[in-house]
Amino acid sequence: MNIQKKINNIQFIGSSEKKGDFYLVKGKITGTLEVECVKCLNTFERKVDEEVKYKIVKPPYHGFDDEYDIIEQEKFDLEKILKSEIESLKLDYNICEKCKNKEFNKEF
Template identity: 35%
Template sequence: MKVVLRKVNTTPLDFEIKSNEITFKGYLQYDSGKLILLKAKLSGKIDADCDICADEFKLDVDEDIEFFISDGIYEKDEDSLLDVVEVLNSVADLEEIMNSEIELIKSDYNICENCQKNSVFEEEAFLR
């Protein structure tokens, strides 16, 4: 789903994208200058690899996502702590943003249920 940023105004523009077992749902709203607020929830299940045994497993996802989209290059102030994604063609591709967020989650340290159980037993044995 692609959104032309100049059409986003102060009235929230709702969106919902479903892909396999994951849903990306939220809204876009004009904030100030060239900034558009994206506030959404990413929920469902994704395929992830266990960082211990390397087996693929279904990872539950329930993430709140909030950042700004800049229509063009964003020149931040020294004190600015904003998370900003720059879009250079005035069109935000929400599917691409969703996929980027999924890849960020996959790059985290993920452990399957079997390895979680085994690591708990190992910790208990170590503490004795």
């Protein structure tokens, strides 16, 4: 089944397939996100363009998958997954253009 979900400036386009008691979700997350630079703490817009693969399973899950990120949910909720992905991107090591080439005090 083709699926599309948008939250603010971030969009997911992909597909889901039910396989027994779990779902396989493949797609792409695109858009722009306001993030904070880890060096100067100023906010800036980060372009997002990521391929994602999720295996949605009911908890507790004790397996492993090399190809898919495992997400435990009682009920398949793409909006919750996308919001979590957005928060993860905000907490990433984001560096603005001004700080990319600056030398900062380094401890040796």
